[in-house]
Amino acid sequence: MAVVSTDAAERLGIRAHSDGPAASPSRIPVQSRAERFSSFEHDDFPEVTGFEAEWKLTPVDRIRSLIDGELDGSPYPIRYPEVEGASVEWLPRSDARVGSAGAPEERASANAWTSFEHALHIGIDGAIETAMTVTRGELGDTPRAAHTIVTAAPNSRGLVVLDSQGGAALSENVEIVLGEGAQLTVVSLQEWDGSALHLASHFARVGRNARLRHFVVSLGGSVVRVNPSAHLAEEGAEAELFGVYFADAGQHLEQRVFVHHDAPHSRSRVTYKGALNGDGARTVWVGDVLIAPSAPGTDSYEQNRNLVLSEGTRADSIPNLEIETGDIVGAGHASATGRFDDEQLFYLQSRGITEDEARRLVVLGFLSEIVQKIGEPALEARLLSALEDELGAVR
Amino acid sequence: MSTLKIAGLKVSIETDQGTKHILKGVDLTINEGEVHAVMGPNGSGKSTLAYTIAGHPRYKVEGGSITLDGEDVLAMSVDARARAGLFLAMQYPVEIPGVTVSNFLRTAKTSIDGAAPAIRGWATTVRDSMKNLRMDAEFATRNVNEGFSGGEKKRHEILQLELLKPKFAVLDETDSGLDVDALKIVSEGVNRAHGTTGLGILLITHYTRILRYIKPDFVHVFVDGRVAEEGGPELADRLEDEGYDRFLVDGVTDTPEPAGAQA
Numbered sequence: 001m002a003v004v005s006t007d008a009a010e011r012l013g014i015r016a017h018s019d020g021p022a023a024s025p026s027r028i029p030v031q032s033r034a035e036r037f038s039s040f041e042h043d044d045f046p047e048v049t050g051f052e053a054e055w056k057l058t059p060v061d062r063i064r065s066l067i068d069g070e071l072d073g074s075p076y077p078i079r080y081p082e083v084e085g086a087s088v089e090w091l092p093r094s095d096a097r098v099g100s101a102g103a104p105e106e107r108a109s110a111n112a113w114t115s116f117e118h119a120l121h122i123g124i125d126g127a128i129e130t131a132m133t134v135t136r137g138e139l140g141d142t143p144r145a146a147h148t149i150v151t152a153a154p155n156s157r158g159l160v161v162l163d164s165q166g167g168a169a170l171s172e173n174v175e176i177v178l179g180e181g182a183q184l185t186v187v188s189l190q191e192w193d194g195s196a197l198h199l200a201s202h203f204a205r206v207g208r209n210a211r212l213r214h215f216v217v218s219l220g221g222s223v224v225r226v227n228p229s230a231h232l233a234e235e236g237a238e239a240e241l242f243g244v245y246f247a248d249a250g251q252h253l254e255q256r257v258f259v260h261h262d263a264p265h266s267r268s269r270v271t272y273k274g275a276l277n278g279d280g281a282r283t284v285w286v287g288d289v290l291i292a293p294s295a296p297g298t299d300s301y302e303q304n305r306n307l308v309l310s311e312g313t314r315a316d317s318i319p320n321l322e323i324e325t326g327d328i329v330g331a332g333h334a335s336a337t338g339r340f341d342d343e344q345l346f347y348l349q350s351r352g353i354t355e356d357e358a359r360r361l362v363v364l365g366f367l368s369e370i371v372q373k374i375g376e377p378a379l380e381a382r383l384l385s386a387l388e389d390e391l392g393a394v395r
Numbered sequence: 396m397s398t399l400k401i402a403g404l405k406v407s408i409e410t411d412q413g414t415k416h417i418l419k420g421v422d423l424t425i426n427e428g429e430v431h432a433v434m435g436p437n438g439s440g441k442s443t444l445a446y447t448i449a450g451h452p453r454y455k456v457e458g459g460s461i462t463l464d465g466e467d468v469l470a471m472s473v474d475a476r477a478r479a480g481l482f483l484a485m486q487y488p489v490e491i492p493g494v495t496v497s498n499f500l501r502t503a504k505t506s507i508d509g510a511a512p513a514i515r516g517w518a519t520t521v522r523d524s525m526k527n528l529r530m531d532a533e534f535a536t537r538n539v540n541e542g543f544s545g546g547e548k549k550r551h552e553i554l555q556l557e558l559l560k561p562k563f564a565v566l567d568e569t570d571s572g573l574d575v576d577a578l579k580i581v582s583e584g585v586n587r588a589h590g591t592t593g594l595g596i597l598l599i600t601h602y603t604r605i606l607r608y609i610k611p612d613f614v615h616v617f618v619d620g621r622v623a624e625e626g627g628p629e630l631a632d633r634l635e636d637e638g639y640d641r642f643l644v645d646g647v648t649d650t651p652e653p654a655g656a657q658a
């Protein structure tokens with residue numbers, strides 16, 4: 001097995017994927033991310049063939065209904081606690097906040113935008129002490145569109161969890177708007193049933209000296225594609241984008257991350273970690289970072305690491321870094337896909353821990369590094385035990 | 396009485412340049428409660444012996460045997476060896492991201508004993524052992540060996556030795572990289588384990604300094620993959636004065652190399 005790594009710092013028994021993007025240096029995209037087409041209208045986008053850069057790693061045949069089908073855009077049941085300083089309401093399409101953070105860049109996202117009837121608004125107005133967790137678990141199997149807007153008022157502080165459970169065939173857009181000095185953590189939690197289909201685009205706009213921490217946690221579902229983007233739109237804006245995913249047999253988990261540095265002294269960190277186990281387990285991570293001429297003094301780093309636990313899996317890991325200004329503090333990326341580190345397993349086994357148990361510990365440790373960063377102990381504990389359940393099948 | 400017996404042990408590893416023979420027939424017997432020091436030049440195969448006892452997959456046993464109270468250690472998996480009572484304090488302990496020391500220790504203890512330790516008693520035991528080794532309680536919440544200094548890693552190894560209570564421990568250069576105070580603290584930890592459990596010890600070291608704290612019953616000089624000389628504690632002092640030159644010449648003579656080398 002060839003041992004290749006773009007970053008020797010992490011000991012993983014690192015192996016680049018056969019088509020090699022993990023090992024190749026920063027590849028310049030065919031088309032600059034800055035020039036990508038966007039529109040709110042489904043019909044403005046050409047038919048999806050499945051050969052487009054945007055779709056070629058996605059099983060488009062399994063999600064045709066979301067790309068082109070009719071979507072039910074009506075409000076759906078949600079659960080949430082009363083949290084002082086936070087509000088939850090349904091907004092009409094005409095509300096000025098709709099469209100304030102971004103616009104669709106592909107056809108499924110535009111289909112959702114064209115179809116939603118009301119937008120779910122979660123507002124953080126002060127410093128909230130407890131997490132605002134909005135749970136939806138009764139979407140049903142009818143293809144649906146949804147639109148969510150999370151706003152964090154200037155200098156507000158809070159944690160919003162978007163928890164998705166049950167079955168679904170859902171295409172949606174999520175707008176996240178941080179006012180000046182706001183500090184917001186958003187956790188998008190995909191705990192779907194095994195057959196769920198879910199396409200999501202998150203558009204975050206981060207204001208002056210505001211700080212977004214964004215987590216994509218994908219455990220359940222059949223095809224789950226969550227694409228978060230962060231527009232660092234004003235001076236001193238900061239985004240930390242984290243992801244953790246565990247793909248089982250036949251499961252497709254995809255995340256296309258985009259960070260747009262568009263103002264001076266902005267900072268971003270992207271850290272995604274995944275594990276794959278079982279025949280046909282499939283993950284895709286694409287990390288686009290664009291440092292525009294308007295963003296001198298940018299500090300940016302992105303990394304993706306995948307741990308392969310069995311035969312028959314495939315992990316694509318593709319970092320793209322576009323730098324259009326000469327004045328940056330730092331910009332880097334790392335990507336690695338590999339099997340277990342034998343030295344870690346040996347160390348644990350030499351303390352009497354069986355090989356199976358040692359593997360579980362190592363995987364759980366690997367993934368929990370992301371979970372530990374959420375900063376909400378109850379949620380962290382719940383996610384760790386969910387990950388442990390996933391690991392039950394690993395040997 | 397427990398006995399760890401190594402006889403005629405031959406070990407090789409696969410390298411890019413082909414098979415490399417490292418251990419060329421090692422004989423060493425350690426009885427319960429005995430302290431054996433192993434000293435020898437860099438690259439002579441000391442760590443190889445240590446790893447082979449623990450069962451590291453990289454080392455291939457070409458011949459000879461290792462038995463623990465008559466049981467074939469070489470037939471056991473790495474974890475079975477630990478459960479049978481063998482322990483290796485590593486020269487370079489491994490970092491395990493995301494796995495906390497406290498979780499690791501509890502999991503290891505549960506594996507070794509075959510049952511989870513009583514929650515309250517265990518927490519106290521761990522805390523006391525850490526205190527004895529002058530390890531801050533905060534270490535329990537840190538990830539295994541991650542960001543530990545060299546000396547902290549060594550203390551963590553000895554912490555495990557004290558908590559897991561093996562029958563035999565191989566200490567591979569546990570003294571290297573320790574400051575004067577740490578050397579004393581770590582040695583005390585080893586001596587506590589020795590005193591309370593009748594631990595047998597194979598202590599690999601380059602320095603006689605640690606032997607002032609941990610008194611060896613026997614000293615073995617390890618050269619070119621075998622034990623070249625054995626003696627009591629006085630041998631260590633002699634090595635400190637004279638170095639290994641005497642043995643290195645012998646080593647060359649022993650090897651069936653070109654005749655010219657024997658001059």
Ligand SMILES: Nc1ncnc2c1ncn2[C@@H]1O[C@H](COP(=O)(O)OP(=O)(O)OP(=O)(O)O)[C@@H](O)[C@H]1O
Nearest residue numbers: 408410417435436437438439440441442443444453
């Ligand atoms: N993975 C490896 N690849 C190549 N050579 C190896 C490997 N492991 C051990 N060796 C070689 O085997 C020989 C014995 O190594 P070993 O680590 O056992 O020596 P040592 O006596 O512990 O040395 P030191 O005192 O420096 O720790 C050395 O020549 C070393 O280079």
Ligand SMILES: [Mg+2]
Nearest residue numbers: 441442443486
């Ligand atoms: Mg060594």
